Amino acid sequence: MDLTGATWGSRPQEVARTYACDAAGDDLPVRLVRAVGVDAPAATAFAWLCQLRDAPYSYDLVDNRGRRSPRTRTVQVEDLTPGTRMMEIFTLEQVVPGEHLTMRITEPRAVRFFGPVTVTYAAFDDGPDRSRIVAVLRVGARRPGRATGARRLLAWGDLVMMRKQLLTLARLAGREAAAVSGSGRR
Numbered sequence: 090m091d092l093t094g095a096t097w098g099s100r101p102q103e104v105a106r107t108y109a110c111d112a113a114g115d116d117l118p119v120r121l122v123r124a125v126g127v128d129a130p131a132a133t134a135f136a137w138l139c140q141l142r143d144a145p146y147s148y149d150l151v152d153n154r155g156r157r158s159p160r161t162r163t164v165q166v167e168d169l170t171p172g173t174r175m176m177e178i179f180t181l182e183q184v185v186p187g188e189h190l191t192m193r194i195t196e197p198r199a200v201r202f203f204g205p206v207t208v209t210y211a212a213f214d215d216g217p218d219r220s221r222i223v224a225v226l227r228v229g230a231r232r233p234g235r236a237t238g239a240r241r242l243l244a245w246g247d248l249v250m251m252r253k254q255l256l257t258l259a260r261l262a263g264r265e266a267a268a269v270s271g272s273g274r275r
Contacts, residue, residue, distance in 0.1 A: 117227035129266030131220035
């Protein structure tokens, strides 16, 4: 069990893999890895990651101003280009359709509160009609020299929020895959 809050749900190979956000390297030394299994193909899981443009899919009362995150997909990968605003506080830096989205916090108040953060959300196949969503965050210090305690709090706070986000996205992707599969059996 990880007592630092640095990992949750991730497999050793997912932690060891290099992601687009890792290019930040020494500038963002803290690395947090979160992952969840999805009862849907990777293409469906990735399609749900695209929904992060419109909502955070976590605790809506806290991080979506009380508005419910959409339960049907409205965003297409074609709608996402570098510079697209994501979850209100992030800006999309890179999108590889069907594979990953990489974004960084750019909203000034969020940067002051969290410090510099870049995150990659990736979807991978994990067997027939199964996939994994892996989120990797790279985090820097808000204020040099005073980062250790803040990093620990951020790791645990992020874990609570991102766990809910990933489980919600996995459930919605699984529900969509089940509906598609069920409609094909008639």
